[in-house]
Amino acid sequence: MKKTFVLDDLDCAAKIENAVQEIEGVISASVSFMSGKLVLEAEEERFEEILDAAEKLIAKVDSDVTLVR
Numbered sequence: 669m670k671k672t673f674v675l676d677d678l679d680c681a682a683k684i685e686n687a688v689q690e691i692e693g694v695i696s697a698s699v700s701f702m703s704g705k706l707v708l709e710a711e712e713e714r715f716e717e718i719l720d721a722a723e724k725l726i727a728k729v730d731s732d733v734t735l736v737r
Contacts, residue, residue, distance in 0.1 A: 669710060671707075672705050674705055674735075675699065676736060678699070679730055680729070681700065682699075684706070684726055685697055691721050693714045694710045694722075696709045706722075
């Protein structure tokens with residue numbers, strides 16, 4: 669499953685992209701600083717679990733960034 673999410677107050681796209689790509693079950697993750705978006709492709713059966721993990725990780729990497737669902 670592949671979905672796009674807005675990242676409010678995005679500052680460090682590369683760090684977030686690299687961190688999210690390390691989550692088990694993520695097929696690909698791409699963060700665009702210009703558009704402020706995350707494109708996440710992950711296992712469909714675990715997508716919500718992976719998205720929750722990504723949201724927590726993003727907050728840890730940059731506490732100012734908010735993932736908009």
